[in-house]
Amino acid sequence: MNVAKPYYDVVTVGGGPAGSATAALLAMRGHRVLLLEREKFPRYHIGESLITGALPTLEELGLLSRMDAMGFTRKYGGTLLWGKNQGTWGFRFAESALYDYAYQVHRADFDALLLERARELGVSVVEEATVKEPVLDGERVVGVDYVDSDGRDVTVNCRMLLDASGQHRLIGRHFDLVEWYDDLRNIAMWSYFQGCNLYSGTRAGDIVSENRPSGWFWFIPLADGTSSVGYVTPIDEYKSSGLSPKSLFLRELESTQEIRSLTESARRVSDFRVTRDWSYTCDRFHGPGWALVGDAAAFVDPLLSTGVTLALRGARALADAVHESVADPGAEQEALDHYESNYRKFLESILEFVRFFYDRTKHKEEYWEKAQSTIDPQRLRPSDMDFATLLSGLTGINEIFPDRRPI
CATH class of the missing domain: 3.30.9.100 (D-Amino Acid Oxidase; Chain A, domain 2)
Structure with missing residues (x-):
């Protein structure tokens, strides 16, 4: 007897910030969502310093009060000893952002909070799931094969498969999409x-x-x-x-x-x-039946602490695009093209600034002016404010992912 395979509107691979947030937001929009995570939470992860650009997604998920209740360290800005010998200098989020502070977090606790919120909102979460490969029907991804915690092979079908597997890069490796930035091949200890x-x-x-x-x-x-x-x-x-x-x-x-x-x-x-070896991008962020988000799509150096912000802001934008695509399959290409285009614009601006900032022979005013030319070429604000704005993740001034249309 043939047994019907489970079907979901969306399957998300990965339970880190990108995967949990995308899955949770899609569940809030009424979709049936499965999330597959290879580890058992809580688990250790690096990337503890958040910037305010991450906060709009956390606010939409109803998590800011919980963040404060958990006692995470409030981060009001940053201090730098950088460039020519000028002593320490820095920036304050309050100079440029909608929020006065972000957080320094233990990622085990922070990521577990996001995953639990996805569960609360109706996402089916399977931990200790080893994802093997996407299931294709011609060129379209229509599901995924995985092994559950009991060692059983499982196949599920879906309308969209979202890769939020982080630097595991499930789809990026499967379709050979990963391109490395040779000038940012660094090691961190x-x-x-x-x-x-x-x-x-x-x-x-x-x-x-x-x-x-x-x-x-x-x-x-x-x-x-x-x-x-x-x-x-x-x-x-x-x-x-x-x-x-x-x-x-x-x-x-x-x-x-x-x-x-x-x-x-x-x-x-x-x-x-x-x-x-962590700085890279994939040469496509979506294809028939699939899309990438967070580190599964790209990662540009830890210097500006943008990783979690890209994961969470990308989650909001991708949730909107996928919601539209599932409701109207004819809109899939256009909606996901819009998502990828805006994702790449922000990545390119961050990559350009990171490369400039790695030149440690400049005065702080030169870094400010570079930030201004990147996000405020008309010089509508002071250059030090533009620097703070860029390092905040562009909250309050520019949107990383402007809406394409009302959802």
């Missing part, structure tokens, strides 16, 4: 410290970025008294050093100014972690 010195007042939650001749450090204070401290450098520089990630990190830390002052009385409380 990081650990966690307790007993760090912190700034006072609203600067206590600042992310701190300090440049080194061959890389840069981040410092992220978290709510439990630990701080995430990491060093990023080109892979070629790491290889030529002949050092282990731990030894290179400690050598470079010793030569910092601001980061060393913040960590001088601290003790390291975790092993070192390492990741590499």
Whole structure:
């Protein structure tokens, strides 16, 4: 006897911020949604520093009050020791954004919050699901094969398959879509410290970025008294050093100014972690029956903390496009083209600015002016405000994903 395969309007692969938010927003729009996640939450993830561009999606999902109740560190801006020797400088979100602060988060807790919200809104969530490959009917994706936590092979059919699998890049690998940015082939090494010195007042939650001749450090204070401290450098520089990630990190830390002052009385409380080769984009963000969102679509360096913002803002835009596509299959191409076009415009502006910002020989005013030329070429606002606007994720001034039409 033939057994009918389960059918969903949408199947989302990946339960991180992009996948959980997209699935939740589609469920809010009345769709039957399945989310497949390969791990059991909560689980560790890097990417702890949010910017205010992520907050409109969290607000739509009804999560801002929960974020405050969970006690995440409030991040009002950032402090930089960057460029020519001018001392520390920085930016405040209140200068440019709809929100005065974002958050520094433990991603295990933050991601679990988003996944649980998707469940509350009616998404069917399957954790510890190993997705094998998309199911095709000709050129159109019509479902997905996966193995559940009991080792059973399962096939589900769907109208749209959304890849939010992060750097696993399910569809990107399947269709060979991934293109790397050779000039941003970096390696990051990081650990966690307790007993760090912190700034006072609203600067206590600042992310701190300090440049080194061959890389840069981040410092992220978290709510439990630990701080995430990491060093990023080109892979070629790491290889030529002949050092282990731990030894290179400690050598470079010793030569910092601001980061060393913040960590001088601290003790390291975790092993070192390492990741590499993460700056890339896929040459298509959608095709017949499928679309990409978050890191599954692209990732442009951690320097500006844009990863989670792109995931969450992309989720809102993709949910609108998919909602329209499911309701009117004839609109699929146009709706998803609009989504991809706006996604790429923002990625290109961030990529251009990241490359400029990596030139650490400039004065802060030159970085401000570059931000202004990127998002405010008519010079309608002061250049330092444009810099803050760009680093906020463009909240309050520009929309990353303007609506195509009322949904």
